[in-house]
Amino acid sequence: MTAVARLPIRLRLTAVFTAAMILALAGVGAGTVTHFRHAVDASIDDTLADRARDIPPPDGGGHLAEDADTAAQVIAADGQVRAASPRAGTAPLLTPAQVATARRHTLRLDREHVPGLPGRARLLATSDGDDSVVAVATSLAGRDQAVADLRTALLVAFPIVLLIATGAAYLLATAALRPVERMRARAAAITSETPGQRLPVPAGRDEITRLGATLNDMLDRLQTALARERDFVSDASHELRTPLALLKTELELSLRRPRSPAETDAALRAALADTDRLVDLAEDLLLLARTDRGPGSPTEPFPIAPLLCGVAKRYEPAADGRPIRLRCDPDLVATVDARQLERALNNLVDNALRHGAGPVEITVSTRDGHLTVRVRDHGPGFPAGFLPRAFDRFTRADTARTGHGSGLGLAIVAAIARRHAGTAHAANHHDGGAEVSLRLPAATGCPTPLAAVEDSPLPTYGAAPAGRRDLPEEGPS
Numbered sequence: 001m002t003a004v005a006r007l008p009i010r011l012r013l014t015a016v017f018t019a020a021m022i023l024a025l026a027g028v029g030a031g032t033v034t035h036f037r038h039a040v041d042a043s044i045d046d047t048l049a050d051r052a053r054d055i056p057p058p059d060g061g062g063h064l065a066e067d068a069d070t071a072a073q074v075i076a077a078d079g080q081v082r083a084a085s086p087r088a089g090t091a092p093l094l095t096p097a098q099v100a101t102a103r104r105h106t107l108r109l110d111r112e113h114v115p116g117l118p119g120r121a122r123l124l125a126t127s128d129g130d131d132s133v134v135a136v137a138t139s140l141a142g143r144d145q146a147v148a149d150l151r152t153a154l155l156v157a158f159p160i161v162l163l164i165a166t167g168a169a170y171l172l173a174t175a176a177l178r179p180v181e182r183m184r185a186r187a188a189a190i191t192s193e194t195p196g197q198r199l200p201v202p203a204g205r206d207e208i209t210r211l212g213a214t215l216n217d218m219l220d221r222l223q224t225a226l227a228r229e230r231d232f233v234s235d236a237s238h239e240l241r242t243p244l245a246l247l248k249t250e251l252e253l254s255l256r257r258p259r260s261p262a263e264t265d266a267a268l269r270a271a272l273a274d275t276d277r278l279v280d281l282a283e284d285l286l287l288l289a290r291t292d293r294g295p296g297s298p299t300e301p302f303p304i305a306p307l308l309c310g311v312a313k314r315y316e317p318a319a320d321g322r323p324i325r326l327r328c329d330p331d332l333v334a335t336v337d338a339r340q341l342e343r344a345l346n347n348l349v350d351n352a353l354r355h356g357a358g359p360v361e362i363t364v365s366t367r368d369g370h371l372t373v374r375v376r377d378h379g380p381g382f383p384a385g386f387l388p389r390a391f392d393r394f395t396r397a398d399t400a401r402t403g404h405g406s407g408l409g410l411a412i413v414a415a416i417a418r419r420h421a422g423t424a425h426a427a428n429h430h431d432g433g434a435e436v437s438l439r440l441p442a443a444t445g446c447p448t449p450l451a452a453v454e455d456s457p458l459p460t461y462g463a464a465p466a467g468r469r470d471l472p473e474e475g476p477s
Contacts, residue, residue, distance in 0.1 A: 010173040017169040021162055029154045036150055040143045041122075045108065048124035052134045064088075070138045071116045075099055077131045087116035093135045094125055102126060102133045110140070120144065179208050183215070195223040236285060240278065247274040284408040287343070288415055301333045304341075304371070308362055311345045318353055319360070328364035334371050336420045336440050344416045345373070347409040348436050352377035356433060370422075371442035376435040381428035390426040413438065 007015075051070050064072050064085040071088035073081050079096040093114065094102065101107050102125035114121035119141035128134045179202040190197045198219060201212035254267040305328050312324040334341065345362070352360045356377025363374045382390060391414035410426065413436065417424040422440040429435045 010170060010177055013173040014166060014170045018162070018166045021165050025158045025162060029151075029158060032154065033147060033151055037143070037147050040146060044122055044138060044140070044143060045124065048122065048136045048138060049106075049126070051136045052124060052126050055128075055134050055136070057128075070136050071114060072134065072136045074128065075133045075135060077103065077133075082132055088137070089115045091115065093123060093137060094133065098125065099133050102135070103131075111137070114139075176208075179212070183212055187215075190219070192226065195219075195226055236281075240281065243274045243277045243281070247271055247278070250274065281408075284412060287412055288408065301335050302338050303330070304328065304332050304334045304364060305330045307338060307342055308345070308364070311342060311349055312362065314346070315349050315353060318350075322353070322357075323359040324349065325359055325361045327361065332364060332366065332371070332442075334440065334442060336422075337416075340416045340419065341440070344413045344438060345375070347413050348375040348438075351409050351436070352379075352434070355379060358433070366442050369442055371440050372437055373440070374435055374437045376429055376433055378433040381432065381434045382426060387426055387428075391424060410436070 048070070051067065051072065055064060055072055055074065064074070064083050066086050070085075071093075072085045073088045073093050074083040075092050075094055076082050077099065079092055079094075079099055081090055081092050084090060092099075094107075098107060098109075104127075107123075107125040109123045109125075111121045111123055113119075114123065114137045117137060117139040119139055121137045121139050123135060123137040125133050125135040179200070183199040183201075186197065186199050198216045199212050201216065202209055250267050250271045254264060254271075259267070305326075308326050308328055312326055315324060349360060349362070352375055356379030358378030361374075361376045363376070365372050391410050410424075414424040417438050417440065420440050422438060424436065424438055426434070426436045
């Protein structure tokens, strides 16, 4: 079986076709010979029956008319020959038991030899209406020779037919697989330096055409992924180069001449700030690498409200008096990685505080087994041309390029959403401001969508109105 599997597909197809043809031709040949023999036998039986009906009653001399093809006898009930044709002779062709049987119904026998007839013979015996039985015999030599001639003709013709059919099958398989070979040769020539090449797709709508189209679609996706990874490496190199150059400059200046303690302290603080930026960027890149590897590990359901409270409390000092409003059912449960969801929310709140204005609203709702987290600010919103690439890596709006950040915040949010079989969406709210939403799987048995989120029992941070409950001491880590 292993040796057969190593053969080229065209040879395997040809071999299977040849085997099927051998079985088909053998079946057709056997059926043809059998049908021909039965047809000749039926013709012989009809001839013998006609001859038996045409034999007149025996005359006084006990002789029957001569027939070129048959020998005939009229045999009495006691087994004595009453009349016979010259070829049949006087010895009875039937035994007394066979005579008794023939008187009841027509009897057909094949004999290896009948006197006066060459080779094997067929004998028919039937009652003549009186007490006698008419027995007629004819030679089967002609029938046997005709069957043998037919068998010989088939044995000669069928191998020729098989050879022609096998050759045609091989040529057909070769022609059918030629587009596959062309696609294979082109695929072997595609490298990382020539990712734009595509496989030649034959005209038509058959399986090979669909295969070529599918493979070309796959190559398009791979080229897009390759371009994205190259851009990622290029952008990462660019982002790392700037803090590294600044750090090196600060250190070189510190060593160039003696400095006062104040100057040394300032230089070290500047170097520390650049180092912190490098650490943050490295952590972001590592997080993206982990989230790109595929689905996360299995998670257990957990209440999401305490996590939101922890995120809001953490960013309260950076809000500069702007409230962070939470709208979430306290009993709402999520089935995602708590640490990664917290990281995504940190990025969204940080982005809203840095580039937005007014209060920051965090709203959570559920629908159709999914949990949606929306973070909205009341600033100018996203530039229109930025929205289609808001989640691309190292992408920042033009107004934000001079500020702090590497352009990985929203990319990390989208990667975390994908890791949990969810989606991320960025838009400008119709009442103003930017809004980013995460759609994630919710735990089984989640509450129904909130009817009045304004009545949420969660606190508002930054400008808490009277009557709210105290802030939680610590959010989840």
